[in-house]
Amino acid sequence: MIRAALLLFVSSALAQPHSGSEFTSAEIRRLQASDIENPGMLWIDRGAQLWRERCTGCHGDVSSMRGVAARYPKVANGKVVGLEEKIREKVSLDYESDELLGLTAYVAMQSRGMPVANEATEEQASAGRSAYYRRRGQMNLSCAHCHEANWGKHLGGETLSQGQGNGYPAYRLEWQKMGSLQRRLRACLFGVHAELPPFGSQTLLELELFLAKRASGLTVETPAVRR
C-alpha cells in the first residue's frame, strides 16, 4: 500500500503502468468491484439483450468473445479497427448510443481480468505514438505532458492519472453514464482547446492502439467506474 502510494509520486517515464482505478477514491473502487452496485451494469444488461437478439446466430454464447477485447484495436488493411468499429461492421448502431456502448462493454467484459495483450507491431503503433507525443491545441500540450511527465501530481483538486484506457467503455461520474475511450480522448482534446477528431476517425483509433500497447501489464477492467 505504502509502496503503491510512493509510486504515484515518483512520476517520470512510465516505468510501470497504473490503472485509472488507482487514482480514484475508495468509494469509486468499491462501486466498480461490485456487479450489483456498478452503474455500468445497466449498460451491460442492455448489451446482453442485444447480444441475444443480434449476435448469437453466428457467434453463439458470448463466452466465445473471451479475450477478444484484450487484443483490440487491430490493424486490417493498413487501418486501425476498434471493438466499436468491428461491431458496427455487423450491427448498425450510432457512436455513444446506449446500444453500442452496452454491446461493446458486454463483449469487453468477457475479457475482464485478462492482461491487455495488443498484438500490433511497434511500427503499426507508430502513428499513435507520434500523436501521443505531439503538442496540440491552444494550450500547446501533448498527452504525455500530463499523463507521462506529471501523473500522480495534482491538477487543481484532482490527481492526474496515467490516462490508461483499460477500463473502457467505462461509467464516468462526470458524464452520469457509460462512455467510450474515444469520448474520453475527445474530452482531453477539448480541454487543451484542440480540434476534435470525429468518432471512428483514424486519428482517435491510432491513439487508442498506442494506448493499448502502452497498457501492457494492466488487465481489462470493463465496465470500470471513473471520476
Place this chain on the structure above:
Amino acid sequence: MKRGLLLACLLPAFAFAGNAERGRELALARIDGGCLLCHAIPGAERPAGNIGPSLAGIGSRRDERQLREQIRDASRFNPETVMPPYGRTDGLYSVAPRYRGKPLLSEQQIEDLAAFLATLR
C-alpha cells in the same frame, strides 16, 4: 486642450500598465488563466495543483518583465515546459476553430498578472 492631447498620448501606456488587483482576481479565479490548476498561490481559497512551482515569493525571484515573458510564452525559457503559452498564437498545431488566432489571455490580462505576481515577495 494641450492637457487633453498629453492625456491622449499617455493613454496607451496606462492601458497596458498592469493592475495588480485585477491580476490577483484573475490569478485566483476558477477559470480565466486557470493558474491555480498547476500553481499554489498565496490567498487561494480552493485546492491548488502542484504541476508547476508555488508562486509564493515569485516576485523576489523574477522581475515584472520576466514574469510577463514567462506567462506570454514559457517555452522561450524552457522548450520542454508544460506551461501553456498564454500570449502566443503562432506555431501551434490543431487548435480548435473557435480559438484559432486568439491567445489564451489578452495583453492587458498578462500585464495585470505580472503586476500581481511581482507583489508576491
